[in-house]
Amino acid sequence: MAGPRILVVEDEFSISEPFSRLLAREGFDPVVAPTVSEALDEFTRQRPDLILLDLNLPDGDGRDVAREVRRESEVPIIMLTARGTETDRIVGLEIGADDYVVKPFSSAEVIARIRAVLRRAPAGEEEEAAEDREPLEVRGLRIEPASRKVLLDGEELDLSRKEFDLLAELAYASGDVVTRDELMSRVWDENWFGSTKTLDVHVGWLRKKLDDDAADPRWIETVRGVGFRLADPNA
Numbered sequence: 001m002a003g004p005r006i007l008v009v010e011d012e013f014s015i016s017e018p019f020s021r022l023l024a025r026e027g028f029d030p031v032v033a034p035t036v037s038e039a040l041d042e043f044t045r046q047r048p049d050l051i052l053l054d055l056n057l058p059d060g061d062g063r064d065v066a067r068e069v070r071r072e073s074e075v076p077i078i079m080l081t082a083r084g085t086e087t088d089r090i091v092g093l094e095i096g097a098d099d100y101v102v103k104p105f106s107s108a109e110v111i112a113r114i115r116a117v118l119r120r121a122p123a124g125e126e127e128e129a130a131e132d133r134e135p136l137e138v139r140g141l142r143i144e145p146a147s148r149k150v151l152l153d154g155e156e157l158d159l160s161r162k163e164f165d166l167l168a169e170l171a172y173a174s175g176d177v178v179t180r181d182e183l184m185s186r187v188w189d190e191n192w193f194g195s196t197k198t199l200d201v202h203v204g205w206l207r208k209k210l211d212d213d214a215a216d217p218r219w220i221e222t223v224r225g226v227g228f229r230l231a232d233p234n235a
Helices: 013-025 036-046 062-070 086-094 107-120 124-131 161-171 180-188 197-209
Strands: 005-009 029-033 050-054 077-081 099-102 136-138 141-144 149-152 220-223 227-230
Touching (some): 005 036, 013 029, 099 107, 141 161, 161 180, 161 197, 161 227, 180 227
Parallel strands (some): 005 050, 077 099
16 A cells, blocks of 8 residues: 655656655655646645645746645645745745755655654644634634634634644633743644744734734734743733
8 A cells, every 4th residue: 555645846857756766665655746737736636645845847936836735735845945045944934834955955854854744744633632622712712623713703714724723722821821842842743853933934824814913912922932822811
């Protein structure tokens, strides 16, 4: 039986061909797409378990693939690119990448990152445990774990899976500080070895969707050097 299906979006045959063989040897089921259009077609047809995504593609930018995928799926995305600046990494995280690897890269490292990201993908028992929580309401913000819905003053917010999980962790500890390490462990993975910048990016997204101001927060407070907390409703 084939293992997790990996969609490799890469136009350089000298990279995609040997890497696909390596993925197959490691127990994965690789599917290669060399263009943006083929990547989106294969995503729809194959429903991969993870996407390895190059940014420089002959018919467009790989980030367009990430944006389209994120409109309908939380499938893990690892970006593979020669663009290694901090700005490039932040943009990648902001559009939904789970990890970011700069070329040239070690094949062993990418395989390790694939396994780590797949471990962080929602597991049945953990997801069920989270959904066993009772609905919670804090000053017009209602969280319904069973349906994974968040309503603000009666209006449903459009949150990604990670955004929902992050907000839930803060809400169920309302008024208490949740450390960065605790959030990374609970929402991502205790074995996460990528940049924690992804946490800051997701907090920024949540603030925008909550119409919150980091300088004068109604909802999410930054406790510098420690973590975050959902503002105390009694404060």
